[in-house]
Amino acid sequence: MGSLSYTATISLDGYAADANGDFAWTAPGGDVFRFHVERMGSVSHEVLGRNTYQLMTYWQAEPEDGSWGPDEHEFARRWQDLTHIAVSETLTEADLLSTRDILLPRLDLGRLREIVDGAAGEVEVFGPTTASEAISAGMVDDFRFFVVPRVVGGGLRALPPGADLDLELVEHRVFGSGTVFVHYRRRDDNRQREAGS
Known part of the structure; x- marks a missing residue:
């Protein structure tokens, strides 16, 4: 049985993208990227919306300029080993990157709960829109935020409105x-209340 987590890179004022939809400022570099590589070891499934799923095709093969270093190669290897769940009404089976x-x-x-229950590791939901319903339903066990030193003043919030979460810092x-x-x-x-319901 797996667990469900939500990961987001956010501004200091709680946004995952600014009012123009720009999230280039969330790109991890250096030690942050190495940390992402390390934490991928516990993840078995990644749940992504259409845009993120298509964006992550970058990790299917090294660019022709050979610009990847050891960290990029290791991240790509781990990423390709995951089962990806693409949430989209417009993608087709032919658009999927792997038979997994x-x-x-x-x-x-209900389907998400089946996936989590059958997972050998952590099921990570990436992206606030995709994660919104699961967060509001109280299904997410772990929340990981990378807070960048930037204030954007508005845009796509990392957490859904009305979310009522009692969390502890671990x-x-x-x-x-x-x-x-x-x-x-x-x-x-x-967790115990949810298990007993």
């Missing part, structure tokens, strides 16, 4: 770039 990948027209919470780290990593987990009493 799964296409869902929408993120049905890990944090400050990187040389000023990015702060925080890992929160639902409190045990919340």
Whole structure:
């Protein structure tokens, strides 16, 4: 049985993209990227919306200029080993990158629970729009935020409006770039109530 997590890189004021839809400022570099490589070891499934799924095709093969270093090669290897769940009404089976990948027209919470229950590791939802319903339903066990030292003033919020979450801090780290990593987990009493319902 796996667990469900949500990971996002966000601005100091809580946005995953600015008002123009730009999220280039969230790109990890240096020690932050190496940290991403390390944490991928516990992930078995990645749930992505259409745009992110297509964006991550970059990791299917090294660019012709041979610009990847050891960290990029290791991330690509780990990324390709994952089962990806693409949530999209417009993608088709022919667009999938691997025979392991799964296409869902929408993120049905019952199907998501089946995936998590059958997973050998962590099922990570990437992206606030894709994760919104699962967060609101109280299904997400772990929240990992990479908070960059930037204020964007508006845009795509990292958490859905009305979300009521009782969390505890289990890990944090400050990187040389000023990015702060925080890992929160639902409190045990919340998990127990959900298990008994």
